[in-house]
Amino acid sequence: MAQAKVSAQRHILRALSQWPKDILRPQMQLQEVLRKRFEQPSNLSEQDQLKQANAIYALVNDRFKTRYPIQGSLLNPKSHPTYFHDLVKELEEAPSRSYFERFWLRMKGIVRLQ
Secondary structure (H helix, E strand, O other): OOOHHHHHHHHHHHHHHHHOOOOOOOOOOHHHHHHHHHHOOOOOOHHHHHHHHHHHHHHHHHHHHHOOOOHHHHHHHOOOOOOOHHHHHHHHHHHEEEEEEHHHHHHHHHHOOO
């Protein structure tokens, strides 16, 4: 029984090691928070721990993205057709911005220059 729990915990830690790094918040990584949680002894059964490991593997491997692809007008809402394109662009640019650029964008958001 103890060996099985160690095996399930090993699966969870292996899945967390494959989790991608968050470039927006390099000082706080989700996989590190989850690793601390799963390294502590747990009173969950082996079955429950294996279910948790399977859920982490499903997220890491984008199983739901491939099973349920987003299609049609969902990515282009009529109220703001470029919203998701702009959001992805913003998330890609954010980590490389300087302090002045971040400050300038914050001021533009507060003042709303048009």
